[in-house]
Amino acid sequence: MIRLIDLRGNPFTGDSVKNMVPRAATNVDDATEIITPILRDVRENGAKAVASWSQTLDGTVPPSLRVPAAELEKAAANLDPVVREALLESIRRARIVHSDQVRGETLTEVVKGGTVTERWIPVDRVGLYVPGGQAVYPSSVVMNVVPAQIAGVQSIAIVSPPQKDWGGWPHPVIMAAAHLLGVEEVYAVGGAQAIAMLAYGVQLPEGDCPPVDLVTGPGNIYVTAAKRALQGIIGIDSEAGPTEILILADHTANPTHVAADLISQAEHDELAAAVLVTDSEELANAVEDSLALQVPITKHSERIESALRGVQSAIVLVTNIEQGLAVVDAYAAEHLEIHVENAREVARRVKHAGAIFVGTYAPVSLGDYCAGSNHVLPTAGSAKHSSGLSVQTFLRGIHIIEYSQQALVEVAPHVLALSGAEDLPAHGQAISVRIQQ
Numbered sequence: 001m002i003r004l005i006d007l008r009g010n011p012f013t014g015d016s017v018k019n020m021v022p023r024a025a026t027n028v029d030d031a032t033e034i035i036t037p038i039l040r041d042v043r044e045n046g047a048k049a050v051a052s053w054s055q056t057l058d059g060t061v062p063p064s065l066r067v068p069a070a071e072l073e074k075a076a077a078n079l080d081p082v083v084r085e086a087l088l089e090s091i092r093r094a095r096i097v098h099s100d101q102v103r104g105e106t107l108t109e110v111v112k113g114g115t116v117t118e119r120w121i122p123v124d125r126v127g128l129y130v131p132g133g134q135a136v137y138p139s140s141v142v143m144n145v146v147p148a149q150i151a152g153v154q155s156i157a158i159v160s161p162p163q164k165d166w167g168g169w170p171h172p173v174i175m176a177a178a179h180l181l182g183v184e185e186v187y188a189v190g191g192a193q194a195i196a197m198l199a200y201g202v203q204l205p206e207g208d209c210p211p212v213d214l215v216t217g218p219g220n221i222y223v224t225a226a227k228r229a230l231q232g233i234i235g236i237d238s239e240a241g242p243t244e245i246l247i248l249a250d251h252t253a254n255p256t257h258v259a260a261d262l263i264s265q266a267e268h269d270e271l272a273a274a275v276l277v278t279d280s281e282e283l284a285n286a287v288e289d290s291l292a293l294q295v296p297i298t299k300h301s302e303r304i305e306s307a308l309r310g311v312q313s314a315i316v317l318v319t320n321i322e323q324g325l326a327v328v329d330a331y332a333a334e335h336l337e338i339h340v341e342n343a344r345e346v347a348r349r350v351k352h353a354g355a356i357f358v359g360t361y362a363p364v365s366l367g368d369y370c371a372g373s374n375h376v377l378p379t380a381g382s383a384k385h386s387s388g389l390s391v392q393t394f395l396r397g398i399h400i401i402e403y404s405q406q407a408l409v410e411v412a413p414h415v416l417a418l419s420g421a422e423d424l425p426a427h428g429q430a431i432s433v434r435i436q437q
Contacts, residue, residue: 001291002262002274002308004284006317007327017316017330023380024242024271024312031225035192039229042196047204053193058161062168062188065197066206067175069184075175086369087138087177093372094146101391102150113404114411120395123235125155125210127198129217130174132161132190135268138177143374143389144217145181151394156183157212159198161190185209191219195226199234216389218376237393241380244273244312245364246333246353248324248346253278253339254360255286259294261337261363262287266307267300273312275331277324284315325349332383335364354383409435 005020041049047065055061076084107117128144131137141158148156158178160170169175169188178186187209189197201211211234215227218240227236245265247258262274278284291308295301307313318324321340328336332352340346343359350356354377357364368375376389403411412431419428 001295001305002288002313002315004288004315004317007323008317008319017327018381021273021275021314021316021331022311023244023273024310026221026241026271028221028225028228028239031221032229035222035225035229038192039196039226042193042202043200046200046202047197050189050193050197050202053191054162054189057191057193058164060162060164060168062162064206065187065189065202065204066209067169067186067188068206071169072175072179072184072186075172076179078172079176083138083173084176084180087142087180090139090142090370091146091181093370094142094374095150097372098147098150098374098391101147103392103395103397111407111410113407115402117400117402119398119400121398122152122154123214123394123396124153125157125212125214126153126394127157127159127195127212127215127234129194129215129219129223130158130160130170131217131219131223132163132171132174136171136173138171138173139369139375140217141174141177141181141183143376145178145183147374147389147391148216148394149181151391153394155185155210155212157185157187157198157209158183159187159189159194161194162188190223192222192226195219195223195230195234199230214394216376216393237376237389238378238382238386239380240376242271242273242312243268243335244275244333244379245335245337246273246275246277246328246331247337247339248321248328249276249278249280249283249337249339250321250341251280251283252341253280253283255283255290256294257360257363258283258339259287259290261365262291262308262313263294263298263304264363264365265335266304266313267298268307270303270306270310271312272307273310274308275313275333276315277318277327278315279318279320279324281317284317287315321346328353332378332381334377334379334383335367337362337364352384354378354388405434 051061103120130140160174162168198212202209214235216237224239266272266274329352334354336353337357338347347356347358367373374389378386415431416428
């Protein structure tokens, strides 16, 4: 069901991992060609184009693009009490973690009479994309809204695809989650047309949707292509690819747990990556046996099996945990689980991962919903240079520079020297006119 790669005794390089366990093929460039006319149409024709593309691509158009407050209230009122309690607990825990991410203002005295103050200012208006394809993601509402609210964003709009089965509105659990978080600006729009609507703004009978400054949240390849194409008009958090899990495990790991965790991410879609790296051949065999038992009895067994059989999934045998850590850092997984002796110590040695889940009782599923951490994470190896969604995503650092006359006089020779070296004499003159007696 899942292929085996044996690296034991073999020379290892980062490139070898990329070649042996490549991410599933997704071509954003091809998707860009498809979504380009959608973006242009929305820019030129506004809400009419948004509705037309929704009908074409989603097979339905809501009674209004903006979801009425009454629909949000109804969705919250009809929410299963057990789900309501779970969402409220997810919100509570996320707020605890994200509240600690807020940066305070700092004032640095560079020299006597010369200071630089750094202030963190929230983005004015953001658009949060919540997927609605093969699964429903109220958890993504929580993960996007909570850090934005804690950052102090004053204007938040949520977009989520219209659903045929729900009268053209987004899924009711998504609407309920928005209502529980106090977000009343929700649009029944998905895909590239949703990103274009957020970027350009549209006029609506029920109240205009002004352009946003930043769009966050994962989506399919067409959403990703639209975010890439419109970057510059809007800021974006990242280009999300298919989900992925890598598990580093040794002989102490429970094979049933490991198999269940691989399956949990393979459940997302056929392109999801599920990778086990272990120095225990016995564990590798036991996980294979457990996958064979667990996959057939899961609800989405065909989707899961397709992901596990894909080129993006594998069990990788390594000589020891040291080599395993090298594989881990070369792969730079979105989700990394550590199931080894001294798991916490090993986890702190990892340099590249979106989020690290330590030990038997911290599976990725916990982070998806109720750990308090954020589940919007870097994919496709971008964990080498990017972080997951956080309060910082919604803040901008601004430096405030204050220098006295004497402090400027003291540093002037250095500024003049550097402006001369760059052949920008007017830069130097802006200093000279201030210090000439």
